[in-house]
Amino acid sequence: MHTRPALELVIAGQELVLICSVDGVPGPVRIFWYKKSNKKPMKAKIQNSLNEEFKITMVKKRDAGEYYCEANNGRLSFRSKSVTINVKVPVSPPGLTLSPPGDRAPEGDEVTLQCKAQRGSLPIQYQFFREDVFLKEIEVTSLRTSSFSFSLTAEHSGNYYCTADNGLGAQRSRAVHLSVITPVSPPVLTLSPPGPWAVEGDLMTLHCVAQKGSPPIQYQFYHGDVTLGSSSIPSGVGASFSFSLTSEHSGNYHCTADNGFGSKHSEAVSLSVTVPVSCPVLTLRAPGAQAVVGDVVELHCEAQRGSPPIQCWFYRNDVTLESNSSLSGGGSSFNLSLTEEHSGNYSCEANNGLGVRRSDAVSLRVTGLPGLRLWWGTWWSFTVRPGEALPQSGTSFIMRMSPWGAAWPPLEEEHSSTSP
Incomplete structure:
Protein backbone atom coordinates (compact mmCIF):
# COMPACT_ATOMS: atom_id res chain seq x y z
CA MET A 1 0.00 0.00 0.00
CA HIS A 2 1.18 3.53 -0.73
CA THR A 3 -0.21 7.05 -0.52
CA ARG A 4 -0.85 10.05 -2.66
CA PRO A 5 0.82 12.43 -2.11
CA ALA A 6 3.77 10.16 -1.74
CA LEU A 7 5.05 11.79 1.44
CA GLU A 8 4.15 10.22 4.72
CA LEU A 9 3.91 13.75 6.19
CA VAL A 10 0.46 15.12 5.53
CA ILE A 11 -0.71 18.64 6.24
CA ALA A 12 -4.07 19.03 7.90
CA GLY A 13 -6.72 20.07 5.41
CA GLN A 14 -5.15 18.28 2.47
CA GLU A 15 -6.67 15.33 0.61
CA LEU A 16 -5.12 11.97 1.46
CA VAL A 17 -5.42 8.97 -0.87
CA LEU A 18 -4.54 5.45 0.31
CA ILE A 19 -3.80 3.16 -2.67
CA CYS A 20 -3.91 -0.61 -2.25
CA SER A 21 -2.22 -2.49 -5.10
CA VAL A 22 -3.04 -6.17 -5.63
CA ASP A 23 -0.82 -8.28 -7.90
CA GLY A 24 -0.91 -12.04 -8.59
CA VAL A 25 -4.10 -12.74 -6.71
CA PRO A 26 -6.86 -14.22 -8.86
CA GLY A 27 -10.00 -12.23 -8.63
CA PRO A 28 -12.40 -11.07 -7.92
CA VAL A 29 -10.69 -9.70 -4.80
CA ARG A 30 -12.26 -8.10 -1.75
CA ILE A 31 -10.17 -5.15 -0.43
CA PHE A 32 -10.30 -3.95 3.23
CA TRP A 33 -8.66 -0.78 4.60
CA TYR A 34 -7.66 -0.61 8.25
CA LYS A 35 -6.32 1.95 10.68
CA LYS A 36 -4.16 0.07 13.11
CA SER A 37 -5.89 1.53 16.14
CA ASN A 38 -9.28 0.21 14.89
CA LYS A 39 -10.23 -3.44 14.70
CA LYS A 40 -13.01 -2.89 12.21
CA PRO A 41 -12.19 -2.09 8.62
CA MET A 42 -12.76 1.45 7.49
CA LYS A 43 -13.93 0.38 4.07
CA ALA A 44 -14.39 -2.77 2.03
CA LYS A 45 -14.63 -2.99 -1.72
CA ILE A 46 -14.69 -5.72 -4.36
CA GLN A 47 -12.58 -4.87 -7.33
CA ASN A 48 -11.02 -6.50 -10.33
CA SER A 49 -8.36 -3.85 -11.02
CA LEU A 50 -4.85 -4.05 -9.74
CA ASN A 51 -5.15 -0.79 -7.70
CA GLU A 52 -7.91 0.42 -5.44
CA GLU A 53 -8.06 3.83 -3.70
CA PHE A 54 -9.40 5.02 -0.34
CA LYS A 55 -9.74 8.81 -0.07
CA ILE A 56 -9.80 11.10 2.96
CA THR A 57 -10.91 14.36 1.37
CA MET A 58 -9.80 16.65 4.23
CA VAL A 59 -7.25 15.29 6.61
CA LYS A 60 -7.61 16.15 10.28
CA LYS A 61 -5.17 15.70 13.09
CA ARG A 62 -7.06 12.67 14.34
CA ASP A 63 -6.38 10.95 11.00
CA ALA A 64 -2.73 10.48 11.90
CA GLY A 65 -1.64 6.88 12.50
CA GLU A 66 -0.73 3.55 10.77
CA TYR A 67 -2.79 2.28 7.87
CA TYR A 68 -2.74 -0.98 5.93
CA CYS A 69 -4.95 -2.88 3.50
CA GLU A 70 -5.97 -6.49 3.16
CA ALA A 71 -6.90 -8.45 -0.02
CA ASN A 72 -9.11 -11.54 0.15
CA ASN A 73 -10.37 -13.67 -2.77
CA GLY A 74 -12.34 -16.09 -0.62
CA ARG A 75 -9.57 -18.62 -0.37
CA LEU A 76 -6.51 -16.56 0.51
CA SER A 77 -5.97 -13.35 2.47
CA PHE A 78 -3.02 -10.98 1.98
CA ARG A 79 -2.04 -8.02 4.19
CA SER A 80 0.05 -5.07 3.04
CA LYS A 81 2.83 -3.36 4.94
CA SER A 82 1.72 -0.51 7.21
CA VAL A 83 2.03 3.10 6.15
CA THR A 84 2.45 5.68 8.92
CA ILE A 85 0.70 8.96 8.30
CA ASN A 86 1.87 11.99 10.32
CA VAL A 87 -0.59 14.85 10.14
CA LYS A 88 1.03 18.19 10.81
CA VAL A 89 -1.23 21.13 11.70
CA PRO A 90 -0.11 24.60 10.51
CA VAL A 91 0.04 27.24 13.20
CA SER A 92 -2.90 29.56 13.57
CA PRO A 93 -2.28 33.32 13.75
CA PRO A 94 -0.85 33.86 17.26
CA GLY A 95 -2.09 36.33 19.82
CA LEU A 96 0.21 38.73 21.61
CA THR A 97 -0.60 39.88 25.15
CA LEU A 98 1.19 42.20 27.57
CA SER A 99 1.59 41.57 31.28
CA PRO A 100 0.73 43.63 33.22
CA PRO A 101 -2.13 44.42 30.80
CA GLY A 102 -2.84 47.84 29.35
CA ASP A 103 -1.36 50.13 26.75
CA ARG A 104 0.48 52.36 29.28
CA ALA A 105 3.27 51.34 31.62
CA PRO A 106 5.71 53.40 33.70
CA GLU A 107 9.38 53.57 32.92
CA GLY A 108 11.35 51.06 35.00
CA ASP A 109 8.57 48.46 35.20
CA GLU A 110 9.11 44.95 33.84
CA VAL A 111 6.77 43.94 31.04
CA THR A 112 6.23 40.43 29.67
CA LEU A 113 5.26 39.76 26.06
CA GLN A 114 3.42 36.45 25.60
CA CYS A 115 2.86 34.96 22.15
CA LYS A 116 0.50 32.00 21.78
CA ALA A 117 -0.84 30.07 18.78
CA GLN A 118 -4.06 28.20 19.59
CA ARG A 119 -3.34 25.54 16.92
CA GLY A 120 -0.24 24.15 15.36
CA SER A 121 1.97 21.10 15.52
CA LEU A 122 5.09 21.36 17.64
CA PRO A 123 7.82 22.48 17.58
CA ILE A 124 6.91 26.11 16.98
CA GLN A 125 9.36 28.92 16.42
CA TYR A 126 8.25 32.26 17.97
CA GLN A 127 9.77 35.62 17.15
CA PHE A 128 9.10 39.00 18.81
CA PHE A 129 9.30 42.40 17.10
CA ARG A 130 8.92 46.09 17.96
CA GLU A 131 8.25 48.35 14.95
CA ASP A 132 9.64 45.60 12.66
CA VAL A 133 12.86 45.44 14.68
CA PHE A 134 13.69 41.87 15.74
CA LEU A 135 13.85 41.44 19.53
CA LYS A 136 13.91 37.74 20.44
CA GLU A 137 13.45 34.21 19.03
CA ILE A 138 12.25 31.26 21.12
CA GLU A 139 11.47 27.66 20.08
CA VAL A 140 8.92 25.70 22.09
CA THR A 141 8.51 21.94 21.96
CA SER A 142 5.97 21.22 24.67
CA LEU A 143 3.63 24.22 24.88
CA ARG A 144 2.17 26.49 22.24
CA THR A 145 3.11 29.65 24.12
CA SER A 146 6.28 31.65 24.59
CA SER A 147 7.16 34.63 26.81
CA PHE A 148 9.75 37.38 26.69
CA SER A 149 10.36 39.90 29.52
CA PHE A 150 12.39 43.11 29.75
CA SER A 151 12.64 46.29 31.83
CA LEU A 152 11.05 49.35 30.24
CA THR A 153 12.76 52.54 29.20
CA ALA A 154 11.28 55.52 27.39
CA GLU A 155 12.61 54.11 24.09
CA HIS A 156 10.41 51.03 24.39
CA SER A 157 7.24 52.86 23.33
CA GLY A 158 5.84 51.54 20.05
CA ASN A 159 3.93 48.75 18.32
CA TYR A 160 4.75 45.14 19.19
CA TYR A 161 3.86 41.91 17.36
CA CYS A 162 5.03 38.28 17.21
CA THR A 163 5.18 35.48 14.64
CA ALA A 164 4.76 31.71 14.94
CA ASP A 165 6.13 29.14 12.49
CA ASN A 166 6.28 25.33 12.57
CA GLY A 167 7.68 24.94 9.08
CA LEU A 168 4.34 25.21 7.31
CA GLY A 169 4.32 28.98 6.97
CA ALA A 170 4.79 31.81 9.49
CA GLN A 171 1.75 33.51 10.96
CA ARG A 172 1.79 37.03 12.41
CA SER A 173 -0.16 38.42 15.36
CA ARG A 174 -1.99 41.71 15.47
CA ALA A 175 0.10 44.65 16.68
CA VAL A 176 -0.22 45.81 20.29
CA HIS A 177 0.68 49.40 21.14
CA LEU A 178 2.59 50.20 24.33
CA SER A 179 3.27 53.69 25.62
CA VAL A 180 6.07 53.83 28.15
CA ILE A 181 5.30 56.65 30.56
CA THR A 182 8.06 58.50 32.36
CA PRO A 183 6.71 59.41 35.83
CA VAL A 184 6.94 63.10 36.65
CA SER A 185 9.90 64.39 38.61
CA PRO A 186 9.29 66.78 41.54
CA PRO A 187 8.23 70.06 39.90
CA VAL A 188 9.86 73.43 40.45
CA LEU A 189 7.73 76.48 41.33
CA THR A 190 8.95 79.94 40.36
CA LEU A 191 7.44 83.38 40.88
CA SER A 192 7.37 86.17 38.33
CA PRO A 193 8.42 88.81 39.13
CA PRO A 194 11.00 86.85 41.15
CA GLY A 195 11.84 87.37 44.80
CA PRO A 196 10.16 86.84 48.18
CA TRP A 197 8.66 90.36 48.24
CA ALA A 198 5.89 91.84 46.12
CA VAL A 199 3.67 94.91 46.28
CA GLU A 200 -0.08 94.87 46.74
CA GLY A 201 -1.78 95.35 43.37
CA ASP A 202 1.05 93.77 41.37
CA LEU A 203 0.29 90.92 38.95
CA MET A 204 1.95 87.73 40.18
CA THR A 205 2.52 84.68 37.96
CA LEU A 206 3.24 81.24 39.39
CA HIS A 207 5.00 78.86 36.98
CA CYS A 208 5.25 75.13 37.70
CA VAL A 209 7.26 72.72 35.56
CA ALA A 210 8.47 69.11 35.98
CA GLN A 211 11.76 68.50 34.20
CA LYS A 212 10.83 64.84 33.54
CA GLY A 213 7.50 63.21 32.83
CA SER A 214 5.45 62.06 29.88
CA PRO A 215 2.57 64.37 28.90
CA PRO A 216 -0.18 65.11 29.50
CA ILE A 217 0.70 66.44 32.96
CA GLN A 218 -1.88 67.83 35.39
CA TYR A 219 -0.54 70.80 37.38
CA GLN A 220 -2.16 72.27 40.50
CA PHE A 221 -1.26 75.42 42.42
CA TYR A 222 -1.70 75.94 46.17
CA HIS A 223 -1.57 78.84 48.65
CA GLY A 224 -0.97 77.00 51.89
CA ASP A 225 -3.43 74.11 51.61
CA VAL A 226 -5.93 76.03 49.49
CA THR A 227 -6.16 75.11 45.80
CA LEU A 228 -5.79 78.12 43.52
CA GLY A 229 -6.16 76.52 40.11
CA SER A 230 -5.23 73.55 37.91
CA SER A 231 -4.21 73.02 34.31
CA SER A 232 -3.58 69.99 32.07
CA ILE A 233 -0.66 70.52 29.71
CA PRO A 234 -0.21 68.29 26.60
CA SER A 235 3.47 69.19 26.21
CA GLY A 236 6.39 69.56 28.58
CA VAL A 237 6.42 73.34 28.94
CA GLY A 238 4.85 73.56 32.40
CA ALA A 239 1.81 75.54 33.54
CA SER A 240 1.26 79.09 34.82
CA PHE A 241 -1.30 80.77 37.06
CA SER A 242 -1.62 84.57 37.42
CA PHE A 243 -3.50 86.76 39.90
CA SER A 244 -3.50 90.31 41.28
CA LEU A 245 -1.96 90.56 44.75
CA THR A 246 -3.70 91.65 47.92
CA SER A 247 -2.36 91.67 51.46
CA GLU A 248 -4.08 88.28 52.05
CA HIS A 249 -1.81 86.64 49.48
CA SER A 250 1.21 86.56 51.78
CA GLY A 251 2.25 83.00 52.67
CA ASN A 252 3.74 79.80 51.27
CA TYR A 253 3.01 78.54 47.76
CA HIS A 254 3.64 75.14 46.18
CA CYS A 255 2.49 73.14 43.15
CA THR A 256 1.98 69.50 42.22
CA ALA A 257 2.47 67.57 38.96
CA ASP A 258 0.79 64.27 38.04
CA ASN A 259 0.63 62.26 34.81
CA GLY A 260 -1.26 59.32 36.25
CA PHE A 261 1.70 57.55 37.83
CA GLY A 262 2.00 59.41 41.13
CA SER A 263 1.69 63.05 42.17
CA LYS A 264 4.87 64.96 43.04
CA HIS A 265 5.13 68.15 45.14
CA SER A 266 7.39 71.14 44.62
CA GLU A 267 9.25 72.81 47.46
CA ALA A 268 7.37 75.67 49.09
CA VAL A 269 8.11 79.25 48.03
CA SER A 270 7.42 82.06 50.49
CA LEU A 271 5.87 85.36 49.37
CA SER A 272 5.37 88.49 51.45
CA VAL A 273 2.94 91.01 50.00
CA THR A 274 3.91 94.53 51.12
CA VAL A 275 1.20 97.19 51.38
CA PRO A 276 2.38 100.73 50.51
CA VAL A 277 1.74 103.33 53.21
CA SER A 278 -1.30 105.53 52.93
CA CYS A 279 -1.11 109.28 53.57
CA PRO A 280 -0.29 109.64 57.24
CA ARG A 365 0.76 128.72 67.73
CA VAL A 366 2.78 128.94 70.91
CA THR A 367 1.76 131.92 73.10
CA GLY A 368 2.72 133.52 76.42
CA LEU A 369 5.92 133.66 78.44
CA PRO A 370 7.22 131.12 80.90
CA GLY A 371 5.71 131.72 84.36
CA LEU A 372 2.05 132.66 84.75
CA ARG A 373 -0.91 130.95 83.13
CA LEU A 374 -4.36 132.45 83.76
CA TRP A 375 -7.78 131.00 83.02
CA TRP A 376 -11.13 132.64 83.59
CA GLY A 377 -13.25 130.74 86.04
CA THR A 378 -14.82 130.95 89.44
CA TRP A 379 -11.40 131.78 90.90
CA TRP A 380 -8.38 133.50 89.52
CA SER A 381 -5.62 131.00 89.03
CA PHE A 382 -1.94 131.92 89.00
CA THR A 383 1.25 130.20 88.05
CA VAL A 384 4.37 131.47 89.81
CA ARG A 385 7.95 130.73 88.81
CA PRO A 386 10.07 128.75 91.25
CA GLY A 387 11.83 130.97 93.81
CA GLU A 388 9.19 133.72 93.72
CA ALA A 389 7.10 134.49 96.81
CA LEU A 390 3.36 133.92 96.80
CA PRO A 391 1.22 137.12 97.05
CA GLN A 392 -0.05 137.89 100.54
CA SER A 393 -3.71 138.02 101.37
CA GLY A 394 -5.16 141.34 100.29
CA THR A 395 -2.26 142.10 97.95
CA SER A 396 -3.08 144.41 95.10
CA PHE A 397 -1.42 143.89 91.72
CA ILE A 398 -1.79 144.93 88.12
CA MET A 399 -2.13 142.41 85.26
CA ARG A 400 -2.03 142.81 81.49
CA MET A 401 -4.86 140.74 80.10
CA SER A 402 -4.93 139.03 76.72
CA PRO A 403 -7.33 136.58 75.10
CA TRP A 404 -4.80 133.80 75.68
CA GLY A 405 -4.17 134.25 79.44
CA ALA A 406 -2.13 136.50 81.73
CA ALA A 407 1.57 137.17 82.23
CA TRP A 408 3.64 137.85 85.30
CA PRO A 409 4.72 140.47 86.53
CA PRO A 410 1.58 142.70 86.57
CA LEU A 411 1.72 145.60 84.16
CA GLU A 412 -1.53 147.48 83.49
CA GLU A 413 -4.96 146.73 84.96
CA GLU A 414 -5.34 146.66 88.73
CA HIS A 415 -7.32 143.89 90.35
CA SER A 416 -7.61 142.85 93.96
CA SER A 417 -7.44 139.26 94.90
CA THR A 418 -7.58 137.42 98.15
CA SER A 419 -5.65 134.20 98.44
CA PRO A 420 -7.95 131.33 99.19
Missing part, protein backbone atom coordinates in the same frame (compact mmCIF):
# COMPACT_ATOMS: atom_id res chain seq x y z
CA VAL A 281 -2.24 111.78 59.70
CA LEU A 282 -0.36 114.08 62.06
CA THR A 283 -1.91 114.71 65.47
CA LEU A 284 -0.67 117.27 68.06
CA ARG A 285 -1.36 116.35 71.65
CA ALA A 286 -0.98 119.34 74.06
CA PRO A 287 -1.82 119.54 77.82
CA GLY A 288 -4.48 122.17 77.24
CA ALA A 289 -6.62 123.80 74.64
CA GLN A 290 -3.85 126.27 73.85
CA ALA A 291 -0.13 125.50 73.61
CA VAL A 292 2.03 127.86 75.65
CA VAL A 293 5.72 128.17 76.26
CA GLY A 294 6.98 125.31 78.41
CA ASP A 295 4.33 122.81 77.40
CA VAL A 296 5.41 119.39 76.15
CA VAL A 297 3.58 118.60 72.93
CA GLU A 298 3.42 115.10 71.49
CA LEU A 299 3.51 114.88 67.71
CA HIS A 300 1.95 111.58 66.58
CA CYS A 301 2.23 110.41 62.94
CA GLU A 302 0.23 107.39 61.82
CA ALA A 303 -0.59 105.80 58.44
CA GLN A 304 -3.80 103.79 58.49
CA ARG A 305 -2.44 101.31 55.94
CA GLY A 306 1.03 100.06 55.21
CA SER A 307 3.24 97.09 55.97
CA PRO A 308 5.77 97.64 58.78
CA PRO A 309 8.41 98.68 59.42
CA ILE A 310 7.36 102.27 58.66
CA GLN A 311 9.84 105.14 58.99
CA CYS A 312 8.33 108.48 60.02
CA TRP A 313 9.89 111.94 59.71
CA PHE A 314 8.59 115.03 61.52
CA TYR A 315 8.86 118.54 60.04
CA ARG A 316 8.28 122.14 61.17
CA ASN A 317 8.10 124.51 58.25
CA ASP A 318 9.75 121.78 56.12
CA VAL A 319 12.71 121.51 58.49
CA THR A 320 13.37 118.00 59.79
CA LEU A 321 12.87 117.63 63.52
CA GLU A 322 13.08 113.90 64.15
CA SER A 323 12.65 110.46 62.58
CA ASN A 324 11.30 107.29 64.16
CA SER A 325 10.66 103.75 62.97
CA SER A 326 7.53 101.77 63.81
CA LEU A 327 8.04 97.99 63.65
CA SER A 328 4.48 96.88 64.25
CA GLY A 329 2.17 99.70 63.18
CA GLY A 330 0.41 102.12 65.50
CA GLY A 331 2.36 105.11 64.29
CA SER A 332 5.36 107.00 65.69
CA SER A 333 5.51 109.83 68.22
CA PHE A 334 7.89 112.68 68.98
CA ASN A 335 7.83 114.93 72.08
CA LEU A 336 8.65 118.58 71.80
CA SER A 337 9.15 121.06 74.70
CA LEU A 338 7.70 124.31 73.41
CA THR A 339 9.31 127.69 73.05
CA GLU A 340 7.95 130.68 71.19
CA GLU A 341 10.07 129.67 68.20
CA HIS A 342 8.05 126.45 67.87
CA SER A 343 5.08 128.18 66.33
CA GLY A 344 4.62 127.12 62.73
CA ASN A 345 3.27 124.45 60.37
CA TYR A 346 3.97 120.85 61.24
CA SER A 347 3.80 117.79 59.01
CA CYS A 348 5.12 114.23 58.84
CA GLU A 349 6.14 111.70 56.23
CA ALA A 350 5.80 107.91 56.23
CA ASN A 351 7.76 105.43 54.15
CA ASN A 352 8.04 101.62 54.22
CA GLY A 353 10.29 101.36 51.19
CA LEU A 354 7.50 101.62 48.64
CA GLY A 355 7.26 105.38 48.37
CA VAL A 356 7.05 108.41 50.68
CA ARG A 357 3.65 109.81 51.65
CA ARG A 358 3.22 113.16 53.44
CA SER A 359 0.51 114.29 55.80
CA ASP A 360 -1.46 117.51 55.63
CA ALA A 361 0.12 120.40 57.56
CA VAL A 362 -1.07 121.18 61.08
CA SER A 363 -0.59 124.74 62.39
CA LEU A 364 0.67 125.32 65.95
